[in-house]
Amino acid sequence: MTALARPVSxxxxxxxxxxxLVQRDLKVRYKRSMLGMGWTxxxxxxxxxxxxxxxxxxxxxxxxxxxVFLLAGLLPWTxxxxxxxxxxxxxxxxxxxxxxVAVPQMVYPLSVVASKLVDFLLxxxxxxxxxxxxxxxxxxTWLYLLPALVLVTVFxxxxxxxxxxxxxxxxxxxxLIDILIQVWFYVTPVLYPLEFLEKVPYPWMRWVxxxxxxxxxxxxxxxxxxEGRAPSAALLGEAALSTVLVLxxxxxxxxxxxxxxxxxI
Numbered sequence: 001m002t003a004l005a006r007p008v009s010x011x012x013x014x015x016x017x018x019x020x021l022v023q024r025d026l027k028v029r030y031k032r033s034m035l036g037m038g039w040t041x042x043x044x045x046x047x048x049x050x051x052x053x054x055x056x057x058x059x060x061x062x063x064x065x066x067x068v069f070l071l072a073g074l075l076p077w078t079x080x081x082x083x084x085x086x087x088x089x090x091x092x093x094x095x096x097x098x099x100x101v102a103v104p105q106m107v108y109p110l111s112v113v114a115s116k117l118v119d120f121l122l123x124x125x126x127x128x129x130x131x132x133x134x135x136x137x138x139x140x141t142w143l144y145l146l147p148a149l150v151l152v153t154v155f156x157x158x159x160x161x162x163x164x165x166x167x168x169x170x171x172x173x174x175x176l177i178d179i180l181i182q183v184w185f186y187v188t189p190v191l192y193p194l195e196f197l198e199k200v201p202y203p204w205m206r207w208v209x210x211x212x213x214x215x216x217x218x219x220x221x222x223x224x225x226x227e228g229r230a231p232s233a234a235l236l237g238e239a240a241l242s243t244v245l246v247l248x249x250x251x252x253x254x255x256x257x258x259x260x261x262x263x264x265i
Contacts, residue, residue, distance in 0.1 A: 021111035158250035
């Protein structure tokens with residue numbers, strides 16, 4: 001953790017720059033858009049409708065109030081996935097600033113994560129309306145969103161740092177990331193309950209799926225938002241462990257290669 005103290009202090013010094021980059025990202029993304037930030041609310045709803053029709057009507061996974069269950073896992077998963085894809089090219093896209101302005105390069109991928117976090121927070125409002133309409137109104141367990149938000153944000157930050165650095169050296173990463181996220185999505189219990197993994201016929205495959213580092217993080221949202229239960233201490237500990245491991249991996253790789261980025265962008 002001592003190794004993280006320096007980059008954290010540097011990021012705090014440049015917090016205003018991070019805020020400016022977040023504002024720039026939001027303005028550019030929704031410039032000349034008729035709905036503007038309304039797309040932030042509309043996108044998960046459209047995905048929810050499609051997945052509900054497929055998995056609740058056609059494939060019949062048998063989950064009560066499936067739209068609530070789906071969004072409880074889909075919203076944090078979306079934060080993870082869009083943070084990775086959005087930050088993959090952030091160093092390349094900001095090469096002009098990197099060459100001219102002496103600031104920690106971590107501000108660029110982390111500003112992407114912060115921007116996507118704004119989208120996530122806005123998406124919670126229509127989710128709450130949907131939950132009320134389908135009989136899963138907010139209750140005291142929703143307070144566990146606070147630690148869950150910290151976990152998924154830090155988890156996303158670690159992956160964003162890792163893949164933003166990797167993409168500088170290996171431009172094919174943009175294609176690999178798309179494939180990785182698609183596969184990762186289907187092996188993460190977002191579209192189906194965690195109990196479905198127990199039905200996997202091969203024990204080794206079951207253990208591999210259960211070792212998915214994103215699973216405990218997603219479950220920290222599903223339990224309070226859908227099941228109305230507080231995450232257990234064991235689950236929070238498992239999610240925290242996954243988050244710390246991902247963060248350490250991302251920060252270590254990024255800082256080790258930060259000085260080399262300038263030669264490849």
